[in-house]
Each structure stands twice: as structure tokens, then as C-alpha cells.
Amino acid sequence: MRPILELLPEELPGEGYRRAQIAHWLYARGALDFAEMTDLPKGMREALSKEWRISEFALVEAYPSRDGSVKYLFTLLDGKKTEAVYMPYPNRKTVCLSSMVGCPAGCTFCATGALGFGRNLTAAEILAQILAIAHHQGISPREIRNVVLMGMGEPLLNLGNVLKAIRTMLHPKGLAMSPRRITLSTVGIPKGIYRLAEEDLGVRLALSLHAPDDETRRKIIPTAQRYPVAEILEAVRHYYAKTKRRVTFEYTLLKGLNDHPWQARLLAKLLKGLSAHVNLIPFNPWEGAPVAGTPKAGILAFAEELKRLGVPTSIRWSRGRDVGAACGQLALKTPTSLTFTPLLEDAGR
Ligand code: SAH
Ligand code: SF4
Secondary structure, three states: OEEHHHOOHHHOOOOHHHHHHHHHHHHHOOOOOHHHOOOOOHHHHHHHHHHEEOOOEEEEEEEEOOOOOEEEEEEEOOOOEEEEEEEEEOOEEEEEOOOEEEOOOOOOOOHHHHHOEEEEOOHHHHHHHHHHHHHHHOOOHHHOOEEEEOOOOOHHHOHHHHHHHHHHHHOOOOOOOOHHHEEEEEOOOHHHHHHHHHHOOOOEEEEEOOOOOHHHHHHHOHHHHOOOHHHHHHHHHHHHHHHOOOOEEEEEEEOOOOOOHHHHHHHHHHOOOOOOEEEEEEOOOOOOOOOOEOOHHHHHHHHHHHHHOOOOEEEOOOOOHHHOOOOOOOOOOOOOOOOOOOEEEOOOO
16 A cells, blocks of 8 residues: 555545545545545545555554643554654644654764664655644644654755655645744754755754854764864855745753853854854753753853843743653653553554
8 A cells, every 4th residue: 555645735646626625634634544535435435545545653652741742652554663742832733743763863962863763754654743643632634833843863864755745734735834834953964954945945944053163063963073063054054045034053951061151152153144043952861861961050041141142042941851752852762750541542544
């Protein structure tokens, strides 16, 4: 069976009206089974279900956090696993999606990095995360208005599949999302940033900088050996000039590594003229992490120093920490701190 989510809405089976009906069932109604598509002729439903599959998962497990976010653990059809997080802010339902199983970048502070690289996700597997979450939440996939590609994996190292998935997210007959509400977060792969600028889809870019100097950056991000900060910032400047989209810089504060005042000052200097926004992320701990987070007072001081130098700065206090759903905690671990049983759903159809 072939994955139907690999097709753009205009490539779906059927013609004209029928094709639009199928797109509507998939992306507006969130059908995970062709049998649900009751306004299609029965013969057509049967033929479709022989040739195509909708879900990409053998199993979907949901772990609700005390703060309302939900971590989803997906078992793919080949038995490999990946994760996503659902964050229902008032009036703003957001999903954090994965682009890979594991990640090859190996950042020392990231639990996904410690897993190593499993494989790239297909476009269908990326989209299926949204459909499975909507299904489990009992909402239309179109109610999910915000997507952040900040789960497992480095999206710019799987850009072909990521772009394909984004096209269906943006498509008026797909998920009909606004490009401003899709954020792609990258460790900084210059070639990928240039390609994204060329595609000009209007999505937001978040750059995981984490250090303004190459020496520190190389200590915590192995891929930084290949891409110096100056080269990455040149690519970001190009992205900004081409798309006029303000770039966010993410900065996870690690004790004694990247939290010195001189690093705040150097960061402010580097970002001049970029109309950038800095998002400081308190380190989310995970078992066996070789680094520690900057204490709260240090985080506030770093933020103050940046603000004093005129850099728009915010601090992202992560959600879902109790179920291992916060930034950088995705490592396929079943939460142990739960007082209730996880919801299990067999989505293997
Ligand atoms: N690979 C992409 C997207 C996934 S990571 C990237 O690196 O940008 C999403 C964000 O979480 C990144 O900014 C990443 O640096 C950050 N992060 C990773 N591990 C973290 C941790 N343990 N605590 C806080 N933030 C972390
Ligand atoms: Fe990969 Fe991003 Fe984690 Fe680094 S921070 S290992 S790039 S997922």
C-alpha cells in the first residue's frame, strides 16, 4: 500500500469533485480510514483502501503532561519510533513535529542527539503526526494552526521531505495553514538556509545558535566544526534580505559554557542589523546529560544584558517537562513520573 499523504491535494486520486472530497476528508475531517468517507461511492472507497494507506503509524501512544501539553510517541510501520508534542494554548493549538528518527547532529545538550541518527522521516510521516494528534484530540486537523519543526531531527538535513510536507500544510485544500505560523528550527546548515530562502514559502526560521563564538559552539554542537558562526550568519542575513521574515535565535543556557556576560555582549554585536529576536531556553534536563543548565538568576541576568544592548529577548519556560516533552528531551523514553496510565491507540491501518 502506498502512502496517500505523499501526494499534494491536487495529485490525490479521483478527478475534480471526487478529489476535492478526498482532500476534505483527509485534512478537514481528519479521516484515518477510507470507510469513513461515506459520500464516496462504496466501490471507490474499497478501491482506495486497497491501494492507499492514510496512517503511517503502527501505534500511537499519548502521555499527557500536568501543564496540558501531550507527548505523542509514534511507532512507525518499520518499527522505528519518533515523537511529537501537542501544546493547546488558548486560541492557539500548536504541534511540535519531528523530521527524523533521532538526529545526526549530536549536540551534547540534546537527548535526541544522544540517540544518534535513525533515519529521515518521509513527508507522509511528518504530516501524519498532525493527523494522528488531531484524531486523538477529537479536533479537525485544520484546527491546529501552528507548527514548529522542533521535535526530533534536523529539518534542513531532510529538506526535500520537509518541504513537501510544508506544501501540503500550506495548501488551501490541504491544512490551509498560514506560512507565518510554521517555524522551522535549525542547528544552522548554510546550504539548507539558502535553499529555504530560494523556495520563499514564507515560513519562519529559528536558528539554534547557542554560542556567539566558534570555540564554545564547537564544544556543544559537533556540526559547528563544519559551519563557522560567520558563515551561518551570512546565510541568515541572506534569508532575511530575501524573505523579510524576522529570524529568531535560540539560545539554550548552559552553566559555565555559554552564559558569560561577554558572550551576551558578543551575541548582541553579531545580531546588529538583523532585526533578530533572541529566545533564551532554560536547559531541560535529561538522564545522563553531560551538561547542566544555568540557574534562574543567571538566565535573567543574561536576558537583562541582551535587553540593555537593545536586543529583543524573551525566555521560553518550556512546557511538558514532567513527561519528557520539553525542547531537547525527546528520546523515545516512556515517562516514569506519571500517576495515570497512558492512552494507547492502535492506528495501524
Ligand atoms: N534540530 C533542530 C530542531 C530540533 S531541537 C535544532 O536544533 O534547531 C529544538 C530546539 O531545542 C533547539 O533550539 C535545540 O537547541 C533546543 N534544545 C535541544 N536540547 C535541549 C535541552 N535539553 N534543553 C533546552 N533546549 C534544548
Ligand atoms: Fe539534532 Fe537539534 Fe538535537 Fe542538535 S539540538 S542534536 S540538531 S535535534
